[in-house]
Amino acid sequence: SKKPDGRPSKQRLLVVANRLPVAATRKDEDSWTLEISAGGLVSALLGVNEFETRWIGWAGVNVPDEVGQKSLTEALAEKRCIPVFLDEEVVHQYYNGYCNNILWPLFHYLGLPQEDRLATTRTFQSQFAAYKKANQMFADVVNKHYKEGDVVWCHDYHLMFLPKCLKEYNINMKVGWFLHTPFPSSEIHRTLPSRTELLRSVLAADLVGFHTYDYARHFVSACTRILGLEGTPEGVEDQGKLTRVAAFPIGIDSNRFIRALELPEVKDHIRELKERFAGRKVMLGVDRLDMIKGIPQKILAFEKFLEENPVWRDKVVLLQIAVPTRTDVPEYQRLTCQVHEIVGRINGRFGTLTAVPIHHLDRSLDFTALCALYAVTDVALVTSLRDGMNLVSYEFVACQDEKKGVLILSEFAGAAQSLGAGAILVNPWNITEVAASIGYALTMSACEREKRHRHNFMHVTTHTSQEWAETFVSELNDTVVEAQLRTRQ
Numbered sequence: 433s434k435k436p437d438g439r440p441s442k443q444r445l446l447v448v449a450n451r452l453p454v455a456a457t458r459k460d461e462d463s464w465t466l467e468i469s470a471g472g473l474v475s476a477l478l479g480v481n482e483f484e485t486r487w488i489g490w491a492g493v494n495v496p497d498e499v500g501q502k503s504l505t506e507a508l509a510e511k512r513c514i515p516v517f518l519d520e521e522v523v524h525q526y527y528n529g530y531c532n533n534i535l536w537p538l539f540h541y542l543g544l545p546q547e548d549r550l551a552t553t554r555t556f557q558s559q560f561a562a563y564k565k566a567n568q569m570f571a572d573v574v575n576k577h578y579k580e581g582d583v584v585w586c587h588d589y590h591l592m593f594l595p596k597c598l599k600e601y602n603i604n605m606k607v608g609w610f611l612h613t614p615f616p617s618s619e620i621h622r623t624l625p626s627r628t629e630l631l632r633s634v635l636a637a638d639l640v641g642f643h644t645y646d647y648a649r650h651f652v653s654a655c656t657r658i659l660g661l662e663g664t665p666e667g668v669e670d671q672g673k674l675t676r677v678a679a680f681p682i683g684i685d686s687n688r689f690i691r692a693l694e695l696p697e698v699k700d701h702i703r704e705l706k707e708r709f710a711g712r713k714v715m716l717g718v719d720r721l722d723m724i725k726g727i728p729q730k731i732l733a734f735e736k737f738l739e740e741n742p743v744w745r746d747k748v749v750l751l752q753i754a755v756p757t758r759t760d761v762p763e764y765q766r767l768t769c770q771v772h773e774i775v776g777r778i779n780g781r782f783g784t785l786t787a788v789p790i791h792h793l794d795r796s797l798d799f800t801a802l803c804a805l806y807a808v809t810d811v812a813l814v815t816s817l818r819d820g821m822n823l824v825s826y827e828f829v830a831c832q833d834e835k836k837g838v839l840i841l842s843e844f845a846g847a848a849q850s851l852g853a854g855a856i857l858v859n860p861w862n863i864t865e866v867a868a869s870i871g872y873a874l875t876m877s878a879c880e881r882e883k884r885h886r887h888n889f890m891h892v893t894t895h896t897s898q899e900w901a902e903t904f905v906s907e908l909n910d911t912v913v914e915a916q917l918r919t920r921q
């Protein structure tokens with residue numbers, strides 16, 4: 433299509449995710465403060481210039497009144513964002529309930545805690561109903577803004593019901609769906625009471641994407657075993673309709689990190705950190721405070737290392753930065769207490785009057801502080817019990833071209849498939865193995881570090897987020913929608 437002045441106009445990309453990339457806070461009745469929250473997805477799509485991107489999602493605030501909804505919609509329009517308004521009850525049942533209490537632990541192979549299991553079973557139906565209702569509300573907004581020729585890219589486990597809702601509105605809408613978490617073995621997925629409905633709905637999309645080939649394979653197996661459909665090398669076929677299923681491993685905007693290391697404020701930070709930890713090796717963990725990240729396992733492995741290697745006790749420090757998330761879910765509150773307790777015990781055991789072995793921070797760091805930390809780190813520890821990809825490992829590698837530090841990486845993170853040759857891969861459940869890997873990493877020769885780093889740095893700087901997004905959208909554009917099929921026949 434062309435603009436009136438003859439220049440080709442960009443294709444519109446409607447990115448639909450549970451949360452918008454801006455956080456809104458209300459100043460007064462009709463004015464708002466909007467703050468960009470730079471998550472992985474935002475930076476991935478910032479680099480994609482060939483599309484005109486619109487974001488559709490929940491702004492993270494309850495806005496029950498019309499005046500507020502109207503003024504927030506106007507404020508967000510300037511940021512190319514379109515809000516979906518969800519009321520408190522829906523958020524409680526859909527987001528805290530079905531998404532974070534059922535799908536998130538299930539997709540990461542973590543069962544629900546025993547005492548909650550019966551309660552969850554009872555509330556399951558109402559939470560699933562709220563999930564469908566919320567997805568329908570997202571679909572209504574997408575449908576209202578959709579124009580012929582747009583592509584719609586739905587994100588994550590929050591919106592598995594969306595592809596079906598969208599196709600019910602318009603069978604010719606180009607719809608892609610990408611999952612940021614693992615897709616579990618079909619044996620796990622089949623325990624979900626709503627297993628069939630969710631699979632059928634995702635299959636309504638034209639393209640379904642995962643971080644790794646394994647997740648894609650699990651999804652295809654679920655469709656063949658649970659729905660009895662046919663899996664092909666291309667995807668899943670149902671009565672002649674093919675849903676393309678493939679792996680699209682995400683990356684980061686590596687240049688953003690590399691450039692940041694040249695900023696004066698980052699250099700100042702680096703200098704301060706080097707002085708602060710002079711004479712000690714720095715180990716680093718950066719995670720959302722979430723069960724899947726294996727934070728207690730990581731800290732216990734570090735304790736075992738100190739226990740077995742007394743000479744290292746005053747020569748190494750572990751900085752664990754754990755930003756709290758989903759703080760109103762009891763399971764997450766329990767995890768915070770557990771981590772605090774273990775850290776306190778270890779610091780009591782191995783600390784001295786002047787130094788402690790673990791610095792644990794319950795907060796988010798700004799970008800410059802994060803880059804400086806990555807740059808001064810000798811050994812990064814990623815011990816996820818399951819993780820779709822894990823971008824922290826990519827960010828660390830991007831900031832290490834000078835130091836060439838070592839990455840210890842869980843084999844259960846998607847990143848193990850791309851950074852496996854350069855990292856030391858571990859089973860985070862095996863604390864003895866992780867402790868031994870810490871010792872190996874801390875004493876590794878410069879030559880081996882250089883070789884391992886080269887491999888990972890090459891990967892991180894060539895498989896970027898921009899490439900990820902462009903590949904997904906171009907493949908989505910290449911799929912054939914119903915109307916095209918009919919004209920071909």
Ligand code: ADQ
Nearest residue numbers: 472612718719720753755795796797819820821822823824
């Ligand atoms: P997350 O589970 O959030 O993402 P991850 O991929 O590591 O995990 O991304 C976390 C992001 O948050 C990184 O950009 C990191 O810098 C930032 N971050 C984390 N803790 C921080 C802190 N304390 N301060 C500042 N920033 C912090 C989900 C999936 C992953 C998948 C991504 C992208 O769970 O497996 O890789 O989506 O698809």
